[in-house]
Amino acid sequence: MKILIIEDEARIARRIERMTRDFFDKNVRILLSDSVENGLNIIEENSIDLMLLDLNLNGEDGFDVLQSVVARSFQTIIISAYTDKAITAFNYGVLDFVPKPFDQNRLWQAFTRFTSPEKQSGGELQFLAVKKAKAVKLIKINEIRYIKGAGIYTELHLSEGRIELHDKSLESLEKLLPPTFQRIHKSYILCWNEAEKLTVEAGGKYNILLKNGDLLPVGRSKYKEMKNKLI
Template structure:
C-alpha cells in the first residue's frame, strides 16, 4: 500500500501530539504531512500537500472545520472529525455517516475511526455524505443516510414513517408508501432518529411520532398516517402516549 498522506488539524498541541503518537504506533502506512492549528493554515497545507486523510478538530481558534471544507476544492480526501463538544454539529456528522471521535480521546475509538477512514479511501459515495453533512448544518430539514446492500440513499427524516427490524438489517417505510432496506440493524439508526420524534414502541419497531394517526389500546396497535399498523408493547404504552402529547405540543 502506498503511503497515506495525512494532515492533523488541531489547535491543542497536546491533542495533536496524542493523535500523532497513535498514528506512529499503529499506522505505519500513514505519513503525517503536516500539523495545523488554524483554518487558514489548514487550507494552505491541504492545497499544498493534497492529503488522502484529514484528522480535523471541529472548533478552531479562527473558525470551524466546516470553514475549511467549504474553501477546499476538490474534496479528494477522507475526514475523521474530532470534537469535545456534544452539539448540533456532532449530530449532523453522525446523520451523514462521516467518521467522528470525541475528545478526550478513547484511543481505541480513535484507532477504529482512522481504520474505517482508510477502508473508505475509495468510497464513491463520499461526496454524497459531505453534501448531506452540510445540509444538516445549514437547514432545518435534517437528512439521514441509509445504507443499502449496494448503495447509500439520503432521506429527509420526516419522510420516514416507521422502521422494522428484520434479519440482516431493517426496512424503513416512507410517507409515499415506498420502503428502503437498510443493511444495518435498526438500533444503529434509533439513537439518531430519537432526537427527531422517533420512538422504539416495540423491540422490532421504531415509529415517527409525527406520523401517528391513532392508537388503539385494546388491540395494542398504532395506526400511521399511511394506513400502516404497528404493534406496540403494553409496557411502553404510557411513555408512547406522553411522547405523542409532547410531539403535538411542539409540532
C-alpha cells in the same frame, strides 16, 4: 499516505500524531496545522488522504474548513468536544466523529472505518457536496437514483435526470452512504428505492431495471442478493 491534523492545542496534536503513527505505517506523512487558514493552505498545496479536524481552533470554527473541502476526494474524521455538532458533521459527510476526551481505542476505531473496505454503521448522511466553479453545491441524498464510477470521479445521477460529478471514489462514498444505497456492480451504487425488477440477457448477463426505465448492470456475485431483495 498523507494525513492532515488540524488541532490548535499542541499537546493534543502530538498525542493524535503519536496514535496515528502507531496505527498506520511509521513512514506515513503527517502534516500539522493549528488554524483554519493554515489548514486550507496545506490542503491546496498537498494531496491529502485523510483529515483529522478539531472544530474549535483558537476561537475559529472548524466547520469553515469542512465546508470549504467537503467536496474533495479525501475522507474527514472530526475530533472534538462539541458533540452537539456531531449530527451536522455527519450530514456534511464526515467518516466519523470522535468525541473528546478520547482514548487510543476510539481513535483507532475511526481509523479502522477509514481502512476497511466494508460499510460500517455511522451517522446518517443527508447530502453530498459537489464543486461548481469556485462554489460548493449540496445535493440531497434523496435526489440520487444511482452513482456511477467515472475514472477518477463519480457521476451522481439525480431524480430529475441531471448528472453531477463528485470527487470521491465509489469506495469512499460506499462507506458514507445510508443503507438504502447498495453496491450492485464494480461501477455502480444504486438507491434501492429506485429498483423495479431484475432482467437476465442471453449469456448470463444480469441487469436491474429502474422505475424511470434506466437499465444498470448487476455483478454476478450480487445477483442472488438482488433477487432475494426483489422477491
